[in-house]
Amino acid sequence: MKPKFLIFTLTVIALVWTFxxxxxxxxxxxxxxxxxxxxxxxxxxxxxxxxxxxxxxxxGSKNAELAVQYTKVELxxxxxxxxxxxxxxxxxxxxxxKERAFFEVSxxxxxxxxxxxxxxxxxxxxxxxxxxxxxxxxxxxxxxGTEKIKGKIVFYNRPMQTDLITTFSAYGGCVNxxxxxxxxxxxxxxxxxxxxxxxxxxDDYPHTGSMSYGDLPVEQRxxxxxxxTNDANVLSKALKQNKMLQFYFKQNCKQYDDVQSYxxxxxxxxxxxxxxxxxxxxxxxxxxLGDGAHDDGAGVVQSxxxxxxxxxxxxxxxxxIRVVLFMNEENGLRGxxxxxxxxxxxxxxxxxxxxxxxxxxxxxxxxxxCSDIMFSKIENWxxxxxxxxxxxxxxGGSGADIGPLKNDDIVLAGLRPDSQRYFDHHHAANDxxxxxxxxxxxxxxxTMTALxxxxxxxxxxxIPQSAKIKD
Amino acid sequence: MKPKFLIFTLTVIALVWTFxxxxxxxxxxxxxxxxxxxxxxxxxxxxxxxxxxxxxxxxGSKNAELAVQYTKVELxxxxxxxxxxxxxxxxxxxxxxKERAFFEVSxxxxxxxxxxxxxxxxxxxxxxxxxxxxxxxxxxxxxxGTEKIKGKIVFYNRPMQTDLITTFSAYGGCVNxxxxxxxxxxxxxxxxxxxxxxxxxxDDYPHTGSMSYGDLPVEQRxxxxxxxTNDANVLSKALKQNKMLQFYFKQNCKQYDDVQSYxxxxxxxxxxxxxxxxxxxxxxxxxxLGDGAHDDGAGVVQSxxxxxxxxxxxxxxxxxIRVVLFMNEENGLRGxxxxxxxxxxxxxxxxxxxxxxxxxxxxxxxxxxCSDIMFSKIENWxxxxxxxxxxxxxxGGSGADIGPLKNDDIVLAGLRPDSQRYFDHHHAANDxxxxxxxxxxxxxxxTMTALxxxxxxxxxxxIPQSAKIKD
Numbered sequence: 033m034k035p036k037f038l039i040f041t042l043t044v045i046a047l048v049w050t051f052x053x054x055x056x057x058x059x060x061x062x063x064x065x066x067x068x069x070x071x072x073x074x075x076x077x078x079x080x081x082x083x084x085x086x087x088x089x090x091x092g093s094k095n096a097e098l099a100v101q102y103t104k105v106e107l108x109x110x111x112x113x114x115x116x117x118x119x120x121x122x123x124x125x126x127x128x129x130k131e132r133a134f135f136e137v138s139x140x141x142x143x144x145x146x147x148x149x150x151x152x153x154x155x156x157x158x159x160x161x162x163x164x165x166x167x168x169x170x171x172x173x174x175x176x177g178t179e180k181i182k183g184k185i186v187f188y189n190r191p192m193q194t195d196l197i198t199t200f201s202a203y204g205g206c207v208n209x210x211x212x213x214x215x216x217x218x219x220x221x222x223x224x225x226x227x228x229x230x231x232x233x234x235d236d237y238p239h240t241g242s243m244s245y246g247d248l249p250v251e252q253r254x255x256x257x258x259x260x261t262n263d264a265n266v267l268s269k270a271l272k273q274n275k276m277l278q279f280y281f282k283q284n285c286k287q288y289d290d291v292q293s294y295x296x297x298x299x300x301x302x303x304x305x306x307x308x309x310x311x312x313x314x315x316x317x318x319x320x321l322g323d324g325a326h327d328d329g330a331g332v333v334q335s336x337x338x339x340x341x342x343x344x345x346x347x348x349x350x351x352x353i354r355v356v357l358f359m360n361e362e363n364g365l366r367g368x369x370x371x372x373x374x375x376x377x378x379x380x381x382x383x384x385x386x387x388x389x390x391x392x393x394x395x396x397x398x399x400x401x402c403s404d405i406m407f408s409k410i411e412n413w414x415x416x417x418x419x420x421x422x423x424x425x426x427x428g429g430s431g432a433d434i435g436p437l438k439n440d441d442i443v444l445a446g447l448r449p450d451s452q453r454y455f456d457h458h459h460a461a462n463d464x465x466x467x468x469x470x471x472x473x474x475x476x477x478x479t480m481t482a483l484x485x486x487x488x489x490x491x492x493x494x495i496p497q498s499a500k501i502k503d
Numbered sequence: 504m505k506p507k508f509l510i511f512t513l514t515v516i517a518l519v520w521t522f523x524x525x526x527x528x529x530x531x532x533x534x535x536x537x538x539x540x541x542x543x544x545x546x547x548x549x550x551x552x553x554x555x556x557x558x559x560x561x562x563g564s565k566n567a568e569l570a571v572q573y574t575k576v577e578l579x580x581x582x583x584x585x586x587x588x589x590x591x592x593x594x595x596x597x598x599x600x601k602e603r604a605f606f607e608v609s610x611x612x613x614x615x616x617x618x619x620x621x622x623x624x625x626x627x628x629x630x631x632x633x634x635x636x637x638x639x640x641x642x643x644x645x646x647x648g649t650e651k652i653k654g655k656i657v658f659y660n661r662p663m664q665t666d667l668i669t670t671f672s673a674y675g676g677c678v679n680x681x682x683x684x685x686x687x688x689x690x691x692x693x694x695x696x697x698x699x700x701x702x703x704x705x706d707d708y709p710h711t712g713s714m715s716y717g718d719l720p721v722e723q724r725x726x727x728x729x730x731x732t733n734d735a736n737v738l739s740k741a742l743k744q745n746k747m748l749q750f751y752f753k754q755n756c757k758q759y760d761d762v763q764s765y766x767x768x769x770x771x772x773x774x775x776x777x778x779x780x781x782x783x784x785x786x787x788x789x790x791x792l793g794d795g796a797h798d799d800g801a802g803v804v805q806s807x808x809x810x811x812x813x814x815x816x817x818x819x820x821x822x823x824i825r826v827v828l829f830m831n832e833e834n835g836l837r838g839x840x841x842x843x844x845x846x847x848x849x850x851x852x853x854x855x856x857x858x859x860x861x862x863x864x865x866x867x868x869x870x871x872x873c874s875d876i877m878f879s880k881i882e883n884w885x886x887x888x889x890x891x892x893x894x895x896x897x898x899g900g901s902g903a904d905i906g907p908l909k910n911d912d913i914v915l916a917g918l919r920p921d922s923q924r925y926f927d928h929h930h931a932a933n934d935x936x937x938x939x940x941x942x943x944x945x946x947x948x949x950t951m952t953a954l955x956x957x958x959x960x961x962x963x964x965x966i967p968q969s970a971k972i973k974d
Contacts, residue, residue, distance in 0.1 A: 066666070066668070067666040070665045070666045071665050071666050194542050194942070195537070195538040195542050197537070197890065197891055197892060198892075199942075232942060394865075394921050394923050396892065419668065420668055421668060421669075421867065421894075421895065423892075423894040423895075424892065424894075450865050450921060452865050452940055452942045452943050452946070453942075453943070456940070469923055469924050469927070470704065471665070471670075471703060471923045471924075472923050472924070475668075475923070
């Protein structure tokens with residue numbers, strides 16, 4: 033066979049195949065997508081590299097930059113139409129030497145597992161020692177007032193509510209202690225803050241996460257750390273015996289000037305409406321204690337695989353589909369803001385954005401932030417997902433990184449995996465690769481791809497999204 | 504307050520409370536059940552003991568008897584109306600000293616992870632060494648015939664199908680290699696059998712499980728072992744290089760005479776129809792390699808907690824509810840058969856049986872083996888379960904232990920947890936307590952309790968189950 037004839041033949045085969053795939057029933061397309069992900073997925077290998085070869089990827093760190101370079105190269109290998117880096121300035125905070133904490137009871141030293149909260153200042157070089165006052169919430173803090181709080185370490189010990197079915201609701205009910213605990217306690221003269229880890233298990237892992245001093249002047253800022261749930265229980269018990277116990281902790285973290293980093297973006301340009309954009313993404317940065325496999329390595333590799341699975345399944349989207357790997361979700365959201373800012377500057381019309389940032393667990397469905405009219409349309413697709421045990425389609429939040437894109441016309445969505453184990457690992461040293469199951473990860477990637485396919489095929493043009501319900 | 508008056512007051516309080524609970528809406532009752540399980544469940548503590556204090560509980564072993572005694576005592580503490588042991592003779596097979604296997608390539612010894620299949624004979628004392636022939640299925644075996652198989656070790660290497668969403672379907676498509684591989688290969692003169700582990704992961708754990716020689720005369724029986732998925736891949740690759748490689752394995756297992764054991768049974772006697780029985784159960788025996796936490800420690804402790812949660816929630820069932828902890832599901836099903844046999848002898852009318860034997864993972868729903876008329880009735884309860892993300896109600900199998908109770912009138916059901924990780928652990932050394940998440944286990948117990956409550960309240964009498972659809 034001559035080369036020219038060979039090329040012709042291959043072109044014909046490719047065209048026939050493309051035609052075949054695009055004329056398939058939706059049921060068949062979804063079957064192809066899921067089968068491809070489960071038999072020929074790339075997400076798990078990518079996650080292995082991100083987790084085990086690179087590791088924790090806090091914004092501004094060397095690892096974060098390695099992750100930028102790695103994912104850019106991997107996206108380039110996929111034969112997308114464009115791959116580029118979008119510059120963004122990000123905060124840089126470093127934990128420094130491992131923290132230490134203990135308290136003494138009857139001459140016996142109880143070592144305690146703590147970790148500095150992201151953004152906290154360090155203690156003095158020799159550490160901080162003070163009495164402890166335990167509170168459940170800010171109201172209690174206010175009731176106690178300066179008299180009882182001044183000079184003490186405030187210990188926030190409100191546990192996550194175990195009877196809520198969705199663990200994110202339990203997190204939402206507790207996280208103000210972590211985020212605003214220091215700024216609130218400092219107002220009453222506290223010298224430090226210890227926060228019960230946002231964890232539904234009883235174990236020894238302290239869970240970090242972002243905190244803020246708000247408008248607090250620099251000289252009033254106090255160090256703030258998370259304590260493991262086991263040690264929170266031990267400390268609380270010890271305080272009941274001896275209110276005057278001395279608690280010592282030392283942390284060595286430091287905030288640096290902002291540094292340059294990047295969102296990583298890849299695009300399949302749309303065949304019919306190239307100027308309408310649909311994005312899938314996760315965040316490339318992670319906390320530093322584990323390797324960030326669930327939060328949010330999983331979302332990153334699933335999003336990358338969405339574009340690859342579309343190509344592998346022979347699908348040619350009508351609109352431009354982008355994967356966006358956002359930098360700095362954890363302690364600044366600079367990547368998400370930058371992406372939306374640039375999209376606005378360039379007057380890019382974004383019609384759909386999907387984020388995966390709830391762990392690489394078995395997918396259950398999606399949460400949608402969109403108009404009622406769009407949501408009722410999307411709900412019609414539920415039967416297509418039933419064979420894959422995807423059942424959860426509810427209105428609600430989507431994802432932090434895509435939030436800045438919100439307007440009246442866009443559909444924002446968040447993948448909703450099973451949430452029961454998420455906070456066992458979230459922001460802790462045990463957020464590691466071995467806790468991600470390959471199949472669960474791949475099912476998530478397929479579920480995202482299926483939604484992107486349907487949104488591209490039906491979701492955007494059939495009903496004008498600007499058509500608002502008037503009544 | 505005088506004692507008599509105190510008793511009177513307490514009685515009134517108890518009556519009022521019972522009345523309150525039983526007049527609650529179904530939504531409120533389910534809320535109470537789930538909240539109680541998640542905030543005050545016992546299943547996880549019981550599982551900790553079964554797994555970590557007792558461990559693997561193969562029928563006829565010392566551990567199996569410890570598990571019988573432990574669960575009986577724990578059920579007695581619950582204040583049920585009756586707790587008893589139901590005698591049953593069970594097979595006793597012991598693994599003996601740990602197996603060893605290896606093959607040599609270019610003078611380098613490749614150690615291989617194997618384990619004897621349950622019920623297999625041992626190799627000769629010095630082990631067995633032979634050439635290996637790899638096959639995918641019994642058809643291939645037949646095609647090869649005696650000429651090519653005689654004197655060799657047959658290596659069954661058909662993997663579980665990764666694109667099936669429910670992993671039990673993938674298991675169903677493979678398990679005949681394990682169960683009947685030796686009896687089929689022996690017919691063609693094979694001297695031993697090695698079976699790829701029923702595991703969707705690539706790892707180093709061999710997975711045991713039951714096998715049978717069928718009617719094969721004792722002198723024709725050949726030893727049969729499982730090999731880890733990683734080592735199956737290595738062996739397969741090596742065979743492609745060298746068909747004549749020698750494979751060595753040695754196993755030391757032994758079948759003993761049957762021994763006495765027990766099903767453990769507890770009952771809340773029904774307030775209105777004490778002679779109608781509803782049972783919940785799991786199997787108390789497990790394989791010997793791990794501690795049997797998922798298979799089926801989870802089902803055992805969830806079933807125990809169903810009766811406790813009914814009591815804790817103040818519910819007084821109209822029918823008699825029994826928890827049955829079956830002995831010997833893994834390698835004989837003697838407990839399940841005995842329970843059904845005794846029920847028949849005593850003419851006990853069983854109207855409902857629910858088994859949990861698919862791991863302690865997040866519950867997704869139930870599979871029902873019952874008439875269409877009953878199923879359509881049960882489907883009406885789906886909205887009650889929606890807040891708990893329980894969505895799977897399908898007709899299908901139930902559980903091995905309750906299967907012998909099947910008749911035209913009974914409703915059989917199986918709890919269906921998320922199945923993705925089940926075969927990572929099934930019958931292997933990593934089926935251990937730390938792989939069970941407390942919340943997932945407790946959600947399963949609550950989901951079972953909710954179904955038992957509804958079946959007792961609505962499921963049995965409203966539509967006569969003997970009313971068959973005629974057309």
